[in-house]
Every structure is written in C-alpha cells, then in structure tokens.
Amino acid sequence: MNRQLFIDAGTFLGKVWELAKPYWKSDEKGRAWGLLIAIIALTLGLVYVDVLFNEWNRAFYNSLEQKNYQDFKDLLLWFSFLAVLFIAGAIYKLYLTQMLTMRWRAWLTNQYLQEWLDKQIYYRLQLDAHGTDNPDQRIAEDLRLFTAGTLQLGFGILSSVVTLLSFMAILWVVSGPITLAGITIPGYMLWAAIIYAVIGSVLTHYVGRPLIGLNFQQERLEADFRFNLVRLRENAEGVALYRGEDTEGKGLGTRFERIRQNWWGLMHYTRKLTGFQSGYSQIAIIFPFIVAAPRYFSGVITLGQVMQIASAFGSVQNALSWFVNSYDSLASWKASVDRLLTFQSALDKTAEEVDRHEGVQVQESPAPGNIHSQGLQLALPNGQPLLSGASFAIAPAERVLLTGPSGSGKSTLFRAIAGIWPYGAGNVEVPAGASRLFLPQKPYIPVGTLRDAVSFPEPAGKFSDEDIARALDDCQLSPFKSRLDEMQNWSLTLSGGEQQRLALARALLHKPDYLFLDEATSAQDEPTEARLYTLLKERLPDTAIVSIAHRSTVAAFHARKLALVQEGSATRLAEGPAAQPA
Numbered sequence: 001m002n003r004q005l006f007i008d009a010g011t012f013l014g015k016v017w018e019l020a021k022p023y024w025k026s027d028e029k030g031r032a033w034g035l036l037i038a039i040i041a042l043t044l045g046l047v048y049v050d051v052l053f054n055e056w057n058r059a060f061y062n063s064l065e066q067k068n069y070q071d072f073k074d075l076l077l078w079f080s081f082l083a084v085l086f087i088a089g090a091i092y093k094l095y096l097t098q099m100l101t102m103r104w105r106a107w108l109t110n111q112y113l114q115e116w117l118d119k120q121i122y123y124r125l126q127l128d129a130h131g132t133d134n135p136d137q138r139i140a141e142d143l144r145l146f147t148a149g150t151l152q153l154g155f156g157i158l159s160s161v162v163t164l165l166s167f168m169a170i171l172w173v174v175s176g177p178i179t180l181a182g183i184t185i186p187g188y189m190l191w192a193a194i195i196y197a198v199i200g201s202v203l204t205h206y207v208g209r210p211l212i213g214l215n216f217q218q219e220r221l222e223a224d225f226r227f228n229l230v231r232l233r234e235n236a237e238g239v240a241l242y243r244g245e246d247t248e249g250k251g252l253g254t255r256f257e258r259i260r261q262n263w264w265g266l267m268h269y270t271r272k273l274t275g276f277q278s279g280y281s282q283i284a285i286i287f288p289f290i291v292a293a294p295r296y297f298s299g300v301i302t303l304g305q306v307m308q309i310a311s312a313f314g315s316v317q318n319a320l321s322w323f324v325n326s327y328d329s330l331a332s333w334k335a336s337v338d339r340l341l342t343f344q345s346a347l348d349k350t351a352e353e354v355d356r357h358e359g360v361q362v363q364e365s366p367a368p369g370n371i372h373s374q375g376l377q378l379a380l381p382n383g384q385p386l387l388s389g390a391s392f393a394i395a396p397a398e399r400v401l402l403t404g405p406s407g408s409g410k411s412t413l414f415r416a417i418a419g420i421w422p423y424g425a426g427n428v429e430v431p432a433g434a435s436r437l438f439l440p441q442k443p444y445i446p447v448g449t450l451r452d453a454v455s456f457p458e459p460a461g462k463f464s465d466e467d468i469a470r471a472l473d474d475c476q477l478s479p480f481k482s483r484l485d486e487m488q489n490w491s492l493t494l495s496g497g498e499q500q501r502l503a504l505a506r507a508l509l510h511k512p513d514y515l516f517l518d519e520a521t522s523a524q525d526e527p528t529e530a531r532l533y534t535l536l537k538e539r540l541p542d543t544a545i546v547s548i549a550h551r552s553t554v555a556a557f558h559a560r561k562l563a564l565v566q567e568g569s570a571t572r573l574a575e576g577p578a579a580q581p582a
Helices: 002-024 029-066 069-127 135-175 187-210 212-232 234-241 245-297 303-320 325-354 410-417 450-455 465-474 478-483 497-511 526-539 552-557
Strands: 177-181 183-185 361-365 371-379 385-396 399-403 428-433 438-439 515-519 544-548 562-566 571-578
Touching: 002 029, 002 069, 002 135, 002 325, 029 069, 029 135, 069 135, 069 325, 069 410, 135 187, 135 212, 177 478, 177 526, 183 245, 187 303, 187 325, 212 234, 212 245, 212 325, 234 245, 245 303, 245 325, 245 526, 303 571, 371 410, 385 410, 399 438, 399 552, 410 438, 410 515, 410 544, 438 497, 450 465, 450 497, 465 478, 465 497, 497 526, 526 552, 544 552
Parallel strands: 361 428, 385 571, 399 544, 399 562, 438 515, 515 544
Antiparallel strands: 177 183, 371 385, 371 428, 562 571
C-alpha cells in the first residue's frame, strides 16, 4: 500500500511537471530562472539568519542568567541588525515571488487561451466536453491557484529542507545524549523531533484526506453557480417577459444548495484537521522544554542552552511538519491541478480529433467557382443521422433560400459549410480566398464600444467613421452614430431587432463573397425585413446570399430554393421551385 502511494505521488508530480515545464523552457525562461534563482538565494539567506537567531538565543538568555549588562546591550544591537536583514529579505522574497507568479500565470493564460481558441476548440467543447466543464473557471481561477500554489508550496518545501539540514546539526550538538533504561541516546532531541513530526504527518493525512475531493467538488459547484448567475443576467429580458423569476430562483437555489451541502463536508473535515493541527502546534511549544528539563535541572546545561535547544527543536519540528501545516493548502492546490489536468486532456483530445480530419471537412478549391458538396452526411453529436446524401452548389452572386421543418438540420447545414460542425461525413468545397460571413438569429455582440461591435470580427480601426455611419443609416440605426466610442454591453442595450440590424450593418461593411443569414431578420416586421433584403441586393450585388427563413415573403428575394425534405427516418436536400425575384 505504501509502495503504491509513492507510485501514485510520483505519477502525479510527473503530471504537474508536464503542466509547468513549457514555461520554464519558453522564450521567457531567462527571466523566469533569474527570478527563481534570486528567490532561492533569499530563501537560503533567511534560513541562515534563522541560524544566527538561534545562536543569539543562547547568548542572550545566558546574559540574562548571568546578569551581564554589557553583553545584554551588545546582543540587542546584534538582534536589531539581524531583524533588519530578515525583514528586508522577507519583503523582497515576497515581492519577487509575486512578480514570478504573475509572469508565469500570464504566460500560461495566454497559452491556454490560444489552445482553447485554436481550431475552434472552444466551440467543440460545447458539443463534447470530454469530461471537462466551465473552461472559463479553469483558465481564470485554476491557473491562478496552480501558479501561486506551486511556488508557495515549492519554496515552502525548499525552506523546510534547508532549515532541517541546518538545525539538525545544531540540535544534535546542543541537546547532547540522554540515558534511558541503561541505553544512551546521542542527540536525543533530534530523534524526539523526528518522531513527533512523523506521527503528526501520518495523522494529518488520515484526518484531512477527504478535503482533496471536497475541494475539487467545491470548485466545480462554485463555477457552475457563477455561470448560471451570468446566464440569468445576460438573458434578463427573456426571463422578465416570461415572469420566470420563481423558476430561475429555484434553479439557482438548488445549485447553491449543492454548494452548501459540499461546504458542510468541507467544514466538518476542516474542523477536525484544524483541531488536530492546533493541538499539534500547542504541544510543540512546550514539548522541547519538557524533554530538555532533566538535563537543565541536573545542571548539565544552562538556561541559554535550553532556549537554544527549544529554538532549534522548533525549527526542526516545523521543517519536518511542513506537510502537517500545509495540508489544507495542498488539498486546494491538488484540486486545481486535477481540474487543469482534465482540461488539458480535453483540449488535447479535441485537437487530435481536428487533426485526424474526421467527419465533415471544409476544403478550399484552388479554382474559382461554387461552394458545393456531393453526398454530404450530417449527424448529431450522439451519432444520430440528421441529413443524408446532401448535394448542392451555390454560385457567386446567387440568391438561395433554404427551407425545411424546424429541427430538420438547416442551421446544422450552415454550421457544416462554416466548418464548425464535424459530425457526419463528406466534404464541402469553397473557392480559395472567398470570404464567408454567417449571421445567426441572435448575433454575437462583444462587450466594448459600438465601433468594436459593428466592426466585429475585424478590429475597430478597419473601417472609417464615414463607412460605419452610412451602414448604420442604411440599417435604421442612425441614433447610434454619435455613440460609436461609448463602452457598453450592447447585447443588453440594443433590442433584438436592433441587434439583428447591427449584424446586417457588419455585412455591408465586410462585403463578403458569400453571406449566410440564419433567420437573421426574424425580429423585424415584414416591411423592415423587405427593406433590409432590398438593401442587401442593392449594396452587395456581387455577394451570394443564402437565407434560412420561415416567412413566405422572404422567398421573393431569392431565385432558388433548397428544401430539407423528411422521407421516413431520413432527411434529404431537394431542389425546390424557383421564386420570382423581387
């Protein structure tokens, strides 16, 4: 069992190193190792000052016992000098540790964001989480806990080891031997400290072991609760219109109740662990005096030596008790590491799936021509077939209407053409260099200025103020022209119809070769919808427009119709009757 424990610990530390290694071998390795070496040097320096304090203890209490006033004054000056050294070292160690922590966290955050956003993994994880959840919390919170915890615990171990090695020799020499039952034990205080710390470490692990799993669960539940609070805020109008406060409140209450129940478990085991740690620490204060008392009262050692022994014993015992004193931090740190490991595993698995080029693929055709596909198969993430044998072609500047019952796969077909839906088989070929813009029913509007929102996904400086103003005028958003540089969460400020018109203004600015509208005008009244389609026809004459819409009036703006037709359990794509263009 103990052997397996060491194997598991070694495996876990190997995984931790895999998480940490990239930073220490990155282009920032020079600064990182420089800061690390400086912090290690300060740690060693602080331990050396502790050794000097230990020697000072002996001399100071001897001066008190001997009533030597001159030594007393000299030792106070020496103490002041040592205290200044210790304070300066502690301050700069903390400062440099915080600097290294933030540099490491910033680098890791950038790396994880790149991996999460690369190959649209962030979207695929929404479809298949691979055992992970709340990636936002893992990037924001778990990376913070990992970097800060790793450095804190690492430097804590280093300080404990150096302290142990430094004070073991002192304790061995100053404690001297003791004879018990005819057996002489040299350096007996050292053995007493080791036995005391080993017993404490074993009992601490036994008492606090459940905290690791409970901390992991607490992080997950807290993230889930925060996510649903944010979701309520972002959908406040919809909930208000439905008068759904009671239902949302019950749902949030249920999620918080899970937090509370898990918290009771944390409280229970934390209470037990804290009680043991407090008792352990209190006994450690008096324990060295009890063990040293026989030699002091027999006149073998002086009061100064007793105090030196007590100080050295405390240093050795604290070093050996690092595990005891850090167990709650270790439990929280391990939970964050476990969550990062599962997140990294999910990122790797999803990236491998993308690299294997399985499922639906979008390929660029070197020759100019249509967007087309032959025999395209689409399925749901669970493997259930959605669309079979779909063949289509969309020519430049063509107007195509896609129809079909709700749930038949119209939006999924758009996702496949966009290259974000991997489930199924077949290829979609697009002309090389042809730009595509997809406008969903509920457009994405980033938090920022209105200029950012209307320019998305291009940067705000891509378009001139004149072009933006004209696009807003054309899309009946003239009152917002004076607010281009106003910072807002515009998705909460604009109505549903205004958000859709803002997305259409983007289309006018970007002038894509292919524009796909997935009920992108559903929030407009019919006259406004007609004006917007007329606007697109006039302003984007060379753009192919493919629309999903349920209103029959939209058909007038399209020359072709493709229909998803249900045949038994399968759905196929069929050419519908052409409409008379408006």
